[in-house]
Amino acid sequence: MNWFALLIIISLTLTAFHAGAADTTPTPIEVKKYDSSSPYSTDAPALSASLFQQIPYPAQPGEEVTLLIKTTNHGDEPAENIIWYLDVQEPFELKETEEATQTLPELRCGETANTEYYLTVDPDARSGEYTLDLNITYSGDFDSDRPYLTTKSMIELTIRVMGHPDLVLTDADIPEANLKSEFDAKFSVKNVGTGPAKNVKVCFENQTSILPKISMYYIDTVVPGATVLIESGFFVDTITPSQHPLPIAIYYENETHGMQPAQRYSVLVPVSSGNTLLIYLDSQDELTDGTVGEITIGVANCGLARAKHVVLTIWEGGGFELIDTDTRYIGDIENDDYDTVDFKILPRSDCINITVDASYDDDYGNTYSMTTELPIKVQPSKEKWVLFLQSVGKYAWIFVVLIALLAYLFRKRIKRIISK
CATH class of the missing domain: 2.60.40.10 (Immunoglobulins)
Structure with missing residues (x-):
């Protein structure tokens, strides 16, 4: 039994020895290489910046907005003398003009710096996305041949602004109508706000005197500054001449489909029975x-x-x-x-x-x-009649002689015809 156990131990020892001697080279470790977005080698500073947060989002016209920018050094060397410059354009303004430029002495590899800019939005700014340029300049050890260089990059920051729609009735072209008749009228609705108005409904509300042929008109979108013309027909259902009211209501939503307060108007329709x-x-x-x-x-x-x-x-x-x-x-x-x-x-x-x-x-x-x-009738004057008669009297004897002569010739001709 002891010999059997000893034999097994010797066999296992020999097997382990031969296995170790078969391949003495260690297994290599696989290293994955990733292509960096930086144009420099990893042994140089490489800064990347982005708009981390906009407060509030979206910004409102006439209010303040804060931009939080994160800048990270992805390189293997520190970045020095870092300068951020924000080129602020309309519809934004810096709360303090000198705050456009901010600096930092050094940003080591792997570190992140937070930079904040405080802006105000123009009250007339319209809804949309606006782009501001952020320029970053920094220095560092980029190359062994040229140990110290300064580089500059530009980043576009996108800021979202959401305005407020405001629809108003700017004009109502209503002709004078007759009793128990029909007429056509034109109405102008303008968006004087800073945001688009969505799902617009212009409603002519019924009342006893003026009845609309179509009670509601639908408009998908009215952008800021745009005017929409609505033409509609109406019936005059009254026998009382007067200025009869026509109620108008405008319903609409903002660009996020939030319902806005309805705008209500009452225009007057002049109704006349005619005064010929x-x-x-x-x-x-x-x-x-x-x-x-x-x-x-x-x-x-x-x-x-x-x-x-x-x-x-x-x-x-x-x-x-x-x-x-x-x-x-x-x-x-x-x-x-x-x-x-x-x-x-x-x-x-x-x-x-x-x-x-x-x-x-x-x-x-x-x-x-x-x-x-x-x-009108106008008679000749009596004086003219007298003058006429006097003129006729002067030449009356001539007419008498002519008539007598004609009568004589006529009678003589008749006798000649009879004698034949």
């Missing part, structure tokens, strides 16, 4: 050529609304001469009412009509005008 004037010749004297006479002109309001500040003007033409002024102020004429004015003229026999202008306003300040021609 009729100008006519009410009466006239027995006008005689060359004699001053008077004509009376009437103005009747055939509409259902009042005509205000009515003025008549007569044109002095070639057939007559005005004796007094050419304008008459009548004033207001209620519906289904009339008024008259008198003019003195000196007519001639060739005068057959006169031209009259009328101007007036409605209850909403609109001005109207119309022109009418009125026929």
